[in-house]
Structure formats: C-alpha cells, structure tokens
Amino acid sequence: MERHPFSTPIGWRGLFRIISERFLKLRNSRVARRALRNSLLLTGIGLFTFVVLLGIFADFLAITPYDEVQMRHRFEPPSAAFPFGTDNFGRDIFSRVVYGARISLQIGLSVVVLSGISGVIFGTLAGYFPRLDNVIMRVMDALLAFPEIILAIAIAATLGPSTANAIIALAVVYTPRTARVVRASVLVIRQMDYVTAAICAGATDMRILRRHVFPNTMAPLVVQLTFIFAYAVIAEAVLSFLGIGAVPPTPTWGNIIAEGRNYIREATWISLFPGLAIGITVLGLNLLGDGLRDVLDPRMKVRHG
Amino acid sequence: MTSETNTPLLEISDLVKHFTVRRRGGLWTSTATVKAVDGVSLNIDNGETLGLVGESGCGKSTVGKLIMRLSSLTGGRIVFDGRDVSHLGRSEMRPIRREMQMIFQDPVSALNPRMSVEEIVGEPLAIHDSRNHREHGAKIRKLLSTVGLANSHAHRFPHEFSGGQRQRIGIARALATQPKLIVCDEAVSALDVSIQAQIINLLQDLQEEFRLTYLFISHDLSVVRHISDRIAVMYLGRIVEIAEKKTLFAKPLHPYTQALLSSVPIPRPGARKERIVLAGDVPSPINPPSGCSFRTRCVKAMDVCAKIAPRLQHTPTGDLVSCHAVELSKQ
Numbered sequence: 052m053e054r055h056p057f058s059t060p061i062g063w064r065g066l067f068r069i070i071s072e073r074f075l076k077l078r079n080s081r082v083a084r085r086a087l088r089n090s091l092l093l094t095g096i097g098l099f100t101f102v103v104l105l106g107i108f109a110d111f112l113a114i115t116p117y118d119e120v121q122m123r124h125r126f127e128p129p130s131a132a133f134p135f136g137t138d139n140f141g142r143d144i145f146s147r148v149v150y151g152a153r154i155s156l157q158i159g160l161s162v163v164v165l166s167g168i169s170g171v172i173f174g175t176l177a178g179y180f181p182r183l184d185n186v187i188m189r190v191m192d193a194l195l196a197f198p199e200i201i202l203a204i205a206i207a208a209t210l211g212p213s214t215a216n217a218i219i220a221l222a223v224v225y226t227p228r229t230a231r232v233v234r235a236s237v238l239v240i241r242q243m244d245y246v247t248a249a250i251c252a253g254a255t256d257m258r259i260l261r262r263h264v265f266p267n268t269m270a271p272l273v274v275q276l277t278f279i280f281a282y283a284v285i286a287e288a289v290l291s292f293l294g295i296g297a298v299p300p301t302p303t304w305g306n307i308i309a310e311g312r313n314y315i316r317e318a319t320w321i322s323l324f325p326g327l328a329i330g331i332t333v334l335g336l337n338l339l340g341d342g343l344r345d346v347l348d349p350r351m352k353v354r355h356g
Numbered sequence: 357m358t359s360e361t362n363t364p365l366l367e368i369s370d371l372v373k374h375f376t377v378r379r380r381g382g383l384w385t386s387t388a389t390v391k392a393v394d395g396v397s398l399n400i401d402n403g404e405t406l407g408l409v410g411e412s413g414c415g416k417s418t419v420g421k422l423i424m425r426l427s428s429l430t431g432g433r434i435v436f437d438g439r440d441v442s443h444l445g446r447s448e449m450r451p452i453r454r455e456m457q458m459i460f461q462d463p464v465s466a467l468n469p470r471m472s473v474e475e476i477v478g479e480p481l482a483i484h485d486s487r488n489h490r491e492h493g494a495k496i497r498k499l500l501s502t503v504g505l506a507n508s509h510a511h512r513f514p515h516e517f518s519g520g521q522r523q524r525i526g527i528a529r530a531l532a533t534q535p536k537l538i539v540c541d542e543a544v545s546a547l548d549v550s551i552q553a554q555i556i557n558l559l560q561d562l563q564e565e566f567r568l569t570y571l572f573i574s575h576d577l578s579v580v581r582h583i584s585d586r587i588a589v590m591y592l593g594r595i596v597e598i599a600e601k602k603t604l605f606a607k608p609l610h611p612y613t614q615a616l617l618s619s620v621p622i623p624r625p626g627a628r629k630e631r632i633v634l635a636g637d638v639p640s641p642i643n644p645p646s647g648c649s650f651r652t653r654c655v656k657a658m659d660v661c662a663k664i665a666p667r668l669q670h671t672p673t674g675d676l677v678s679c680h681a682v683e684l685s686k687q
Contacts, residue, residue, distance in 0.1 A: 244466035245476075248529065251424055251458045252480040253450040262479070266470040 085346045092342020098335025102328070106153040113146030118300045126318045136320035138310060147302035148324050154303045155284050155332065158218055158296075162283040163276045165222035170229020171272070175260060177230065178237025188234065191227035199224050203286050207295045214297040217290050224286070225279045232275045236268040270347040277340035281333045288329055304329050364399035365437055365537055365569050366423065371396040372431035373418055377642070388642045392418045394593035394649075395432070397668065400537070405563065405570040407584030407601075409577060409616070411638060415593040416573045420539045423571065424458055425449055437536065454484050457530035461542035463522035467514040473500070473525055474510040480532040499528040502565075503558060520551035527558065531566070539571045544579060556583055577620045581605060589613045592649040593641055595668065599675035609677040611654050648680065656681040 086092055105112065115133075121141035129136045135144035177187040194202065206220035240246060240263065249259050284304075290296035291305030299306055304325040311321025373393040378385050393415045400406045410416045421427050423434060425441060434442045441452055457480075460466035467476055474496055481492045497507050503524040514522055523543070530538055540559070544552040560583065562568060574580050580587055581601060588598040589612065597610040608614045615632040634653045639645055645652050651661035658680060666678040 243468075244460040244462055245468040247426060248458065248460065248466060248526070249479065250426060251453060251456075252529075252533070253453040253483045254479070258483070262471070263468050267468070 082346055086342070089342045089346055091338050092346060095335050095338030095340070095342050098331055099339055102152055102332045102335060103156060105149050106156045109149045109153050113143070113149045115143040115146050117146040117150045117302050118142065126314065128318075129320055135324040136318065138307075138318070138321045139314060144307070144321060144324055147307050148304070148328050151302045151304045151307060151325060152328060152332075154214070154297055154301060155287060155329075158214065158221070158287045158303075159280045159283045161218045162221040162225060162287075163280050165218065166225040166229050166279060167272065167276050169222065169226045170233050171265070171268070173226065174230040174233025175237055175264065175268075178234040179241060179256070179260060179264065184234075187230070191230050194224070195227045199282070200286055200289055203290060204293065204295065207290050212295045212298055214301070217287055217296040220290070221283050221286055225282065228279060229272065229275055232271050233268050236271050237264055240264050240267050271344075274340050274344045274347065277336055277343060281336035281340070284329060284332050284336070288325075363438065365402045366400040366571075367435040368399075368419075368423065368432065369397045369435075370432040371419065371422060371429060371434065373415070373422055373427070374430045390641050391593050391644060392641060393422065394641075394644070396590070396593070396595050397432075398588055398595060398598060400569055400571060402536070403563070403567050403569055404585040405572055405583055407580035407587040408571060408573045408590060409575060409580050409587060410590035412575060413638060413641070414590045415641075416575075416590050417541055419590070420458070420541045420571060420573050423537075424456060424539055450483075454480075454533040455535050456537040456539070457533065457535040459523070459526055459530050459538060459540045459543040461545055463519050463526060463546060464514075466526045467522055469514055472511050472513055473505075473517075476514070476525060477528045477532055480529060484533050495532070496528075499531055502531065502562070503528045518551075519547050520554060523547060523551075523555050524558070527555075527562070531562065534566065535568070537569045537571065539573070541573045542575070543572070545574060545576060552579065559583065577616065589616065592638060592644055594649060594678070595676075596650065596679070597675070597677045598668070599671075599677070600673075603673055603675055609671060609675075609682045610650075610679045611656050611681065612650050648678075654681075 119142060121137070124133070124137050124141040125139055127133055127137040127141070133143050133145065135148060137143060138147075173187050173191065177184045177191075197205075203220045203224045206223055207217050210216035210219065243263075246259055246263050249263055254262075287296055287303065288305030288308065291303040292309040294306070294309070296305055297303045299310075307325040308322045311318065311325075315322055371393055372391075372395055375390040375392055376387050377390055379388055396415075396419055398406065408416045408419065418427075422429050423436075425434075425444070429442055432442065433440060436452065437455060439452070441449065444452070471479075474493075477496050477499055478492050481495060482489065485492070496510060500507065500509060505521065505524055505528070509517075509521075514525070517525065543559070544555050547555060556579065559570065563570060570583070572580060572583055584601050586598060586600055587604050589596050589604075589610065591612050597604070597608070597613045599609075604613065605617065608617050611632075615634050618630065618632045632655070636653050639649065639652055645662070647663050647665050648654070648657075648661040649665075651657040654661065656679075660680050664680070666680050668676040668678045669682075671677055671682070
C-alpha cells in the first residue's frame, strides 16, 4: 500500500494524502479517507489555498506598489509589465487585486470568527436552556427577516465607512445563520444518552456544554462558516462598491470594480480581474463547504441559502 | 456494610410523574396531562436485582429516570440509602450521584463520539475525584480490564468499537465511582442475542464482585428472567404485580402478567401452549380508564374494576398484586 512519495508521479491526490497522513496524522480517520475521495472538496481546497497564498505573498507578487500613480501608463491593457493592465491613474491592477485579496480575506476571516463566536454563544444558550430559546431565536428571526445585504448596508452606513465597521455589520448579519445551525445541533445533542450520562456523573452545565455539546456542534458549524466566508467576501465587495466599506486608496475587490465601472467599455480589465478574483474565491469556498459537509457528516443534507 | 441488611437500598413510594403536552386544536392550543408514572411504589434491597417489565410506553423508563433524578417528580418520595432524595437540587444531588449510575440502551448515543475511551470512563472520576487525578490513569485501566477491554483500547474513539464493546465502555463508566445502585435501562435490548448473553454474564459477575444492586428495566421477559431476583410488572404507569422470579413465572396472579408471560415463545419446536391474546391497544395515558387501568383489556373484568382502582395487596406468598379478581379468589 505504502508508496515512496517521490518514486512515482503523485499528483494532487497523492500530495493531499501525504499531507494528511504524514503531517496531520489522519491515517486511521474515516473523515480523511472520505476527504481524499471527494474531488470537489479537493478542488475547493486548491482554489481557496491559491487565493490565500496570493494574499499572504502579496508583498512579493506585487512588484509595483498598489498605490503608485503612473500617469504615463493610464488605461494600459494587460501586458508583460502590467499583467492585468492599469486603471485611470495608471495604477497596476494586478498589484491592487493581489492586495485586495489580503483585505477581502482578512474581512472574511474576521466575519467568520466573530459570527462564529456569537453564533456559538447565542445558539448554545437557545438550544440548551429552553427558557432563553424563544427570546433569542425571535431576535434572530427579526434579523433574518431583512435581506442580508440590505441590513449590512444599513448597519455599515450608520456606523460610517471603515473596514472595522464593515466587519461589524457583516458579523451581525451572519450571526443568525450560525446561531440557528448551532441551536439545531444543540437540540439534538441535548437528547443524547452521553449527555444524560454526564448528568448522572454529576457534571455541571458548564462542563456538559464544554466537553459534550460544543465539540459535537463543530462539524455543521464549520460547514456553515465556510459558506459565510464566501457570502462575506461578496458582501464586502458590495459594501466597498457602494463606498461604505474599506476606504480608498486601500484596494478591495469591491472598490476596484467600482472605480472601473465608469470605464467598463473602454477598459474592461479594470473591473474584470477583481470580479474574477471574487468568483474564484467564492467558488473555491462553496466547493470547500459542500465537500466538507459531505465528508464530515454524510447524513447532513440540509441545503444552505 | 453500614446499612442494615433488612433496610432496602432504594425505597420509592407513590411516585408520580405527569407530563404536560400541548395539543394543537384549531385556534387555541389546549394542554393535556400525560400520567406517565401514576403512583409507583417499590423497594430494592441491597445486592438484589429487580426486573421492571412492561410494554413500551408503560412508564418503566420514566421510573428509571426519576430514580436517577434526571427529571423532577410530580409527587411521591424516593429514599436512597436512607436519605430522601426526592427534592434535592442539582448540587445537593452531586455527591449522591457517585452511588447511583446508569447504563443505557443505545450504545451509539451513550458515548460521546468526540471523546476517547479514557476520557469517557474517566469523566465521573474527574468530577468526583478531581484531587487524585494522577491515579485516574491506573483506575481507568483497571476498569477497562474489569469489563473485558484491553489497555490499548483506552486511546481509541467509540466509532472504532462494536456494539458489545461500546456497552462494555458504558458499563466501565458506570462503575467508575463505585456505585451501589445501577439502573440498567434496556441495557441489552440493542445488542445481538449472543452479545446480550455476554453482557448479562458480565453484569452478573460485576454484581458478585462489587455487591451491586440493579434495577433492570426491560421489555424482554427472557432476559429479565435470567438476571432478576424479583420482577415488577408495570402497566400504564402503575405496578400491577411484584413477585419473586420463581413465583411470578410459575404462578402469575395478575391477568396482565398472565397474558404477558403467555406471549413468550418457547424455544422448542412443536411446543404448544395456551396463549392469552389481549384485545385492543394500550389506552392513552392522557385519559386512562377509570378504576383499574387494565380493565378495558382484562378477561376477568368485573363491575367493581371500573369503580375502584385496586391497590397493591400482599399475597399469601408475600408478593404484591393489584387486582380485584385476585383478592376475590383469595377470600
């Protein structure tokens, strides 16, 4: 069974297997085996990793600074010097898109962390303590009643344009989603015999939540958070397109598209490349989320959206 | 050793548990009361095994849960080891929980899939004995070998085990705090017959070794017959008969017990026996029949059965039965 990793061409799948077996010690895990057979998941991981690497190595990839104005090179189509062309100020679109990846991923990750934490808190309280259930979930329903993007715009516009405010707005908007997912699994877990056994053993609520409930809500939560990452990337682009996200000249995919909007007929590349970047990121995340759902819990067939 | 041999380890009297259910009907939702347990009294002596049998939905599992104080009681009293535990709060219950543990029916849901065997078996120790956590490793290994598992199993996770092995892990967890009473709620019902025998033998060995007292809740009469000293038969939230195993199987007094016993197949080809087949379904516990709750299906039902609910009466052999027909024939 064991092949030497370098004796034969191994391909992506082999590489993933080596990573998961040698480095993550997942040799016996059914999850890892299912993951390696899931080509959609592997594609998603690949696409998303690619974007993350772009963001991490932005400083090395973008040779021209993203805010360097070169008036001699305005509206230049993609070329060897400017792979994605230049904009109306002669700024390098490639540099801007690569740095935009960093901003988008930072915002996406922050939203995922914040809405994940608040979702776990509210969802756990609602699911575990029946008295709090109605109060918390009706507030969440009220938040869900608004179209997400409209609510995000409203909150971000009220707080004023800045990256931090965009993150807060999006975290508030996506909290009901995570809270509902967490609550649903807490309701199921609470009925499990191992929770009863823990009560019989004299465990406190805190211990039960920490040791029994929380670890078992992780699988559906991680799946949901992957989708929220994707939504947050889109929503952030919308916010900065409308001018209520990160403030220019900080490049984000949304405000690059917004700036290119006026020249879309003559200089399509300005808006095209950040648009493609959004597309690749969201596609990667959605494939990742779908794949994770299949891998982590094959019985979990709840559609998102 | 401290308690005298003639005081029972567990005494329950007039245990009542009502659940309120909502019924949606048109514009308004009305509430109804389900009398899941409706006046159950029984004693369990130190070191004995009491089998609790009955159809599904008769409230036998609820009795187990009430004894473990997993849900609050509507009425009645539970005295465990000389102490009234019926209304103790959660933190007051904690030290008592060492003494009473539970084994569950479904070995899949009884073990947290994210915890290793070591963590599962060690959890009661971590709660009750957190000061000596250095000795826990040795204790866990000892528990595992007691229930027939290997040391190497300690770091594995529940999904790596078979149903019988998982049940052994659950038993090891129940033994961790050296309890006096173990409530086995359908503990072998989810297992294959061959595995059932192993687990029952294990339970019997453990009882001998640790002087355990069992409340063995099951719907399976042959299993209960094998393991129990005495057997209590429940019907619709009430106990209809409690008797020594031998007398119950040889001479069942209550008509329901008679019907129940006649439903057990005899594992011998060509064997014939008279079967009492009960007519109708179990009445709803929301609205049980007046008087004796079994009268709607009873072959010996009389006028008095509809009026007066029979009480548990001592029989000449010292057992208990609640039936007007039995009382009459006795006189």
